[in-house]
Amino acid sequence: MANLKAIRNRIGTVKNTQQITKAMKMVAAARLRKAQQAIERMRPYAYRTRDIIAQLAARADVSDHPLLEQRPPKRVELLIFTSDRGLCGGFNANINRTAERYMQANDAGHEQIAMDVVGRKGWEYFKRRDVTLNTYFEDVLQDVTQERASEIAEHATLRFKEHDLDAVYIVYNEFKSAITQQVVVEQLLPIVPAEFDEGSYRPDFIYEPSQREILDAVLPGHLTVQIYRILLESVASEMGARMSAMDSATKNAGELIDRLTLSYNRARQAAITTELIEIISGAEAL
Amino acid sequence: MRLSVVTPEGAKVEAQVQSVTIPGAVGELGILPGHRPLITSLSIGKLSYVTSNRTEYLATNDGYMEVHDDVVTVVTQSAEKPDEIDIARSKASVERAERELREIDRDARPDAWDKAKRRRLRAENRMRVAEMHATPAALKQVRERGE
Numbered sequence: 038m039a040n041l042k043a044i045r046n047r048i049g050t051v052k053n054t055q056q057i058t059k060a061m062k063m064v065a066a067a068r069l070r071k072a073q074q075a076i077e078r079m080r081p082y083a084y085r086t087r088d089i090i091a092q093l094a095a096r097a098d099v100s101d102h103p104l105l106e107q108r109p110p111k112r113v114e115l116l117i118f119t120s121d122r123g124l125c126g127g128f129n130a131n132i133n134r135t136a137e138r139y140m141q142a143n144d145a146g147h148e149q150i151a152m153d154v155v156g157r158k159g160w161e162y163f164k165r166r167d168v169t170l171n172t173y174f175e176d177v178l179q180d181v182t183q184e185r186a187s188e189i190a191e192h193a194t195l196r197f198k199e200h201d202l203d204a205v206y207i208v209y210n211e212f213k214s215a216i217t218q219q220v221v222v223e224q225l226l227p228i229v230p231a232e233f234d235e236g237s238y239r240p241d242f243i244y245e246p247s248q249r250e251i252l253d254a255v256l257p258g259h260l261t262v263q264i265y266r267i268l269l270e271s272v273a274s275e276m277g278a279r280m281s282a283m284d285s286a287t288k289n290a291g292e293l294i295d296r297l298t299l300s301y302n303r304a305r306q307a308a309i310t311t312e313l314i315e316i317i318s319g320a321e322a323l
Numbered sequence: 324m325r326l327s328v329v330t331p332e333g334a335k336v337e338a339q340v341q342s343v344t345i346p347g348a349v350g351e352l353g354i355l356p357g358h359r360p361l362i363t364s365l366s367i368g369k370l371s372y373v374t375s376n377r378t379e380y381l382a383t384n385d386g387y388m389e390v391h392d393d394v395v396t397v398v399t400q401s402a403e404k405p406d407e408i409d410i411a412r413s414k415a416s417v418e419r420a421e422r423e424l425r426e427i428d429r430d431a432r433p434d435a436w437d438k439a440k441r442r443r444l445r446a447e448n449r450m451r452v453a454e455m456h457a458t459p460a461a462l463k464q465v466r467e468r469g470e
Contacts, residue, residue, distance in 0.1 A: 242361060244362050245364075
């Protein structure tokens with residue numbers, strides 16, 4: 038009988054867990070819908086801005102702009118975007134692993150590699166490891182705002198301008214769909230100029246007022262826009278990853294409950310059978 | 324000629340147009356089909372375009388415009404149609420910005436002063452565009468809501 042009770046308790050616990058994972062899945066699904074809309078609206082704007090800056094950056098007469106200056110990458114920084122909360126599948130683990138692998142692969146090429154971390158999960162992972170951690174941005178993904186994006190962008194641009202840094206790379210999850218996210222490593226600074234293939238069509242633009250002035254007008258906001266986009270990508274990816282992780286957790290719990298129920302019924306039947314045999318053999322003995 | 328107006332809130336306009344007039348940084352600029360490739364910055368102002376013989380208006384913010392191969396792409400921080408603008412709110416935000424402009428010491432905090440000034444410009448622009456081009460029905464709705 039003790040065994041029966043143990044199984045019953047176990048079923049109760051798993052059911053409770055299942056309720057939690059189910060609730061988390063629903064919450065993630067609801068937030069995902071909003072996050073997905075936000076990122077899909079933002080993308081055309083962000084990509085357009087990036088394209089035009091890349092176009093402008095490719096022209097020789099603006100290449101002396103402070104944010105376009107290409108220096109030998111001696112001191113580089115890795116800016117990674119993780120979440121503050123766990124239970125979202127491989128969302129954080131993928132970022133951390135990619136960042137770590139990147140550092141190992143490029144260790145020899147640079148004098149110094151440091152890290153800036155957005156999100157508690159990345160911070161907790163790397164603070165126990167042998168890396169230089171510079172800045173930690175907390176509670177960013179809970180509530181993505183222009184102000185936070187511009188704070189992160191400023192942080193990188195200021196030090197790039199002052200030659201404290203020669204390059205900044207970013208590692209983030211790009212939102213593909215609710216069930217897939219892709220880890221992307223991109224160069225944030227210096228700005229990558231557009232490449233033109235030999236002989237390919239290269240429109241000969243007129244610039245008004247001048248290339249330099251357009252660049253000055255568009256550049257300052259540009260990095261904030263890109264960071265803002267990446268934050269939105271991360272939120273949508275996080276919600277997608279959590280939704281699928283919680284979905285499979287709920288399914289697994291269901292299977293576990295089924296299995297436990299089966300063994301519970303078996304144990305119950307076995308107990309009844311034993312009891313019957315006892316009664317029958319008792320009756321026979323009379 | 325194709326026009327697309329892109330903002331952080333998504334694409335605002337995707338349309339076939341006959342002509343576009345934009346508030347360029349160096350003055351108003353008209354674009355007709357067959358225009359040479361051009362990149363120019365955009366200032367706070369009024370963008371208008373003609374589509375199926377009707378003129379439509381947008382209140383724009385900072386941004387830029389790219390023209391090539393008869394595709395006009397306007398990328399701006401915000402673009403509002405006259406009917407979407409809440410005049411009462413714009414008015415309130417003009418007043419707020421003016422109050423701030425009086426309070427802020429221009430020499431001590433030039434950045435904040437500039438910001439407030441731009442905010443006033445944007446709000447005034449929205450008001451102007453709405454007053455000139457909103458449909459009477461939309462204006463009436465706004466007025467009723469204000470009362």
